[in-house]
Amino acid sequence: MGDYRLLDRLLHRAALQVGPIAELSFDLDQRSARIAPEGVAQGRHVFVSGLARAGTTILMRRIHASGQFRSLTYRDMPFVLAPNLWGRLAGGSSAPGEAKERAHGDRIRVDADSPESLDEVFWRIFDGSYITSDHLSPHDPDDETLDRYVRYVAAILASGGRQRYLSKNNNAILRLPALRRAFPKAVILVPFRDPLTHAASLQRQHGNFLARQDGDRFVRAYMGWLGHHEFGRDHRPFRFDAEGATRLAPHRPDGIGYWLEIWRQAYGWLERTAPADAVFVCYETLCHDPKVWAGLAALCAIDPGPTTEAPFSPSKLEPDDAAPPDLLVEARALYDRLADRAARALPPAPGP
Numbered sequence: 199m200g201d202y203r204l205l206d207r208l209l210h211r212a213a214l215q216v217g218p219i220a221e222l223s224f225d226l227d228q229r230s231a232r233i234a235p236e237g238v239a240q241g242r243h244v245f246v247s248g249l250a251r252a253g254t255t256i257l258m259r260r261i262h263a264s265g266q267f268r269s270l271t272y273r274d275m276p277f278v279l280a281p282n283l284w285g286r287l288a289g290g291s292s293a294p295g296e297a298k299e300r301a302h303g304d305r306i307r308v309d310a311d312s313p314e315s316l317d318e319v320f321w322r323i324f325d326g327s328y329i330t331s332d333h334l335s336p337h338d339p340d341d342e343t344l345d346r347y348v349r350y351v352a353a354i355l356a357s358g359g360r361q362r363y364l365s366k367n368n369n370a371i372l373r374l375p376a377l378r379r380a381f382p383k384a385v386i387l388v389p390f391r392d393p394l395t396h397a398a399s400l401q402r403q404h405g406n407f408l409a410r411q412d413g414d415r416f417v418r419a420y421m422g423w424l425g426h427h428e429f430g431r432d433h434r435p436f437r438f439d440a441e442g443a444t445r446l447a448p449h450r451p452d453g454i455g456y457w458l459e460i461w462r463q464a465y466g467w468l469e470r471t472a473p474a475d476a477v478f479v480c481y482e483t484l485c486h487d488p489k490v491w492a493g494l495a496a497l498c499a500i501d502p503g504p505t506t507e508a509p510f511s512p513s514k515l516e517p518d519d520a521a522p523p524d525l526l527v528e529a530r531a532l533y534d535r536l537a538d539r540a541a542r543a544l545p546p547a548p549g550p
Contacts (some may be wrong), residue, residue: 318425
């Protein structure tokens with residue numbers, strides 16, 4: 199983001215910020231791709247969604263490494279709504295470029311072919327009603343928008359010559375029931391982590407992006423264009439109900455209590471509203487028990503390995519301040535319930 203040249207910045211601004219240009223690019227791509235979306239809705243696609251820093255990226259990358267899926271990648275930027283047209287216009291070089299550590303500073307390295315959370319642009323452009331000036335709300339897109347999204351997925355698949363789509367999108371926790379209606383046979387994975395270490399990671403990333411966005415308005419705008427409001431100068435928390443807003447109000451984003459309350463609200467919402475067949479994935483168990491990844495691979499109908507992707511590894515990050523005891527008790531009780539649900543959801547891993 200920070201090292202984009204002036205021309206790159208102008209192109210990203212035109213393609214991602216200017217709604218009419220984004221919509222036109224989508225319409226032109228739909229006309230040129232000659233897609234057949236009828237069967238796409240019945241595909242065994244995979245949607246990974248959870249609160250940011252839950253292990254969603256590394257899980258998505260491990261699934262993507264199977265070679266069975268098409269995901270949006272950095273190569274699709276900035277015209278992510280026109281993957282076929284942009285692929286033909288910008289497809290002069292197939293080299294992925296030098297892999298660099300991403301802005302989070304979490305040792306995950308990315309290049310042009312790295313899958314990333316980019317399809318939120320579709321929802322922001324075609325139905326951005328869930329994004330307000332200070333929060334993001336639950337999102338129930340209408341049937342017309344869902345049909346358009348199915349056609350979008352069909353176009354993405356057509357551009358990559360694949361039959362299965364893989365999406366990692368943290369904002370999708372706001373619309374999981376709608377995604378289930380649109381894709382009844384898709385696998386929905388909801389990773390979660392120990393609440394205290396997860397909250398500490400969110401707290402640290404908020405500080406990281408505050409520093410990165412100081413003096414560079416493009417970085418802040420870029421995150422907003424992609425629908426990323428998880429942390430930084432343009433942070434906008436999820437707000438699931440009025441009670442949640444009241445409970446969050448006493449906390450400040452520089453304190454661990456703020457992020458722990460966000461964790462409690464997000465996963466409480468998911469516990470109540472995620473589709474019954476959504477599979478919760480406990481990240482700590484995924485790190486310590488190889489059978490969990492084997493079971494997930496079987497569920498996704500992919501080979502579990504080997505892979506060049508980084509291994510699943512637990513975090514020992516500690517918060518900078520003490521968490522409110524009552525809130526921590528609530529969060530850990532919720533974590534235990536989700537861990538139990540996760541243990542019961544996976545099919546047995548195939549034997550040797």
